[in-house]
């Protein structure tokens with residue numbers, strides 16, 4: 001049996017089981033349908049076949065989940081941090097034990113290729129371990145003595161929080177948000193993306209089997225404009241951690257305004273990879289290809305704009321086009337597949353609309369620009385050349401395996417082009433000149449920049465974007481800054497010297 005067929009066979013029992021039960025909400029330790037008994041379908045991007053029906057929640061379901069999170073909050077907040085740490089490590093153990101199931105189900109639900117998703121579960125487990133180890137020090141503060149006071153600071157968890165996640169790498173992103181929230185002592189209501197709800201159900205099962213008390217983590221399925229909106233408006237939800245499109249971030253900010261929600265946004269990008277002619281061009285080529293065509297290009301940190309120096313552009317673009325054409329598009333469960341199907345028909349239409357836009361705007365389609373096959377949401381890895389930065393294909397996030405190449409002459413011009421975008425998530429700079437790298441990164445408007453490297457996530461470092469790419473940072477202690485309130489306590493160290501009025 002081929003590895004693909006063997007993986008399909010391994011997936012079959014999971015598909016059968018989820019088909020029987022459907023994907024339910026999870027409130028206060030119970031798997032439950034929505035109160036209205038409404039449902040929607042989740043289908044596979046491979047062939048549009050039904051995976052399962054999914055609970056379609058409304059404001060009543062969100063309220064039930066928020067009440068559960070509110071009731072569970074005091075005990076979870078006051079639990080000894082060492083015990084929280086133990087439970088979070090047990091969740092990581094559970095994720096590792098079910099890593100293969102998670103990978104297979106994630107591929108079938110999202111279309112992401114197994115070669116990348118096989119590591120997603122392990123990265124999810126690593127997120128839990130990282131924040132588990134930091135739980136005992138989350139409340140630590142400073143001593144800032146003044147002449148009359150011993151000033152101390154401490155942090156306390158903000159309360160029940162809402163976590164809203166997208167469909168591109170749903171399992172990993174959910175762990176990234178939920179692990180620090182739990183480590184900080186917050187309780188959680190999670191709203192997974194409607195297009196990829198499956199692995200959120202596996203995750204909550206693992207968490208409660210690992211000993212997480214009921215109500216500490218609740219999952220509400222549903223549409224963004226219904227369940228998601230209700231979550232952002234709920235008065236008992238103190239903060240919203242959101243990963244998704246910039247326009248949705250704006251909507252959430254408006255929806256959360258009446259209840260003064262604290263928000264943390266990880267949004268879209270149109271990230272430049274800037275290649276100077278003195279760079280290690282083989283490595284730059286590998287990185288440019290990897291950072292746009294891996295994960296189907298459905299990646300917020302993808303390098304979707306190539307800025308290449310004119311002296312090397314011809315050859316670099318030609319090599320890139322040849323490699324893009326050779327990328328293996330295929331079934332996500334085939335280990336040889338490099339690009340799988342896009343998440344959904346609507347998204348495939350959006351990505352393919354950029355092919356027409358490129359032609360209308362006068363760019364050249366140097367590779368791809370077509371659908372692959374007639375079933376499922378497969379598109380060919382695509383390269384646009386002869387593009388300028390004012391084109392829509394250079395300004396709008398396409399969120400697919402589509403790269404727009406723009407040539408530049410000087411460092412100054414490269415910087416201007418790189419920064420001439422609404423977004424500011426990541427930047428990638430390739431040069432052998434360290435002084436130029438320092439100068440360039442100083443001025444580059446991006447929350448995260450890699451020099452002579454692809455994106456390599458290191459959990460202690462801050463992750464997040466500038467401009468329309470986000471508000472706030474994840475990782476290290478930055479996650480705790482969002483999920484916790486700072487407190488200052490001043491204790492008089494002698495005569496408090498209070499001015500006497502009305503004496």
Ligand code: NAD
Pocket residue numbers: 164165166167168173191192193194222223224225227228229232243244245246248249251252255265266267268269299300397399425465469470
């Ligand atoms: P999306 O904004 O359409 O949806 C994300 C989530 O928000 C879903 O769960 C959806 O149901 C919910 N939602 C939609 N409308 C809502 C509303 N009015 N109120 C509350 N919730 C609502 O995003 P998507 O299409 O699922 O994901 C792709 C986007 O995510 C891309 O723009 C990508 O760049 C971005 N992304 C960013 C990062 C990052 O770290 N910066 C990471 C991954 C993805």
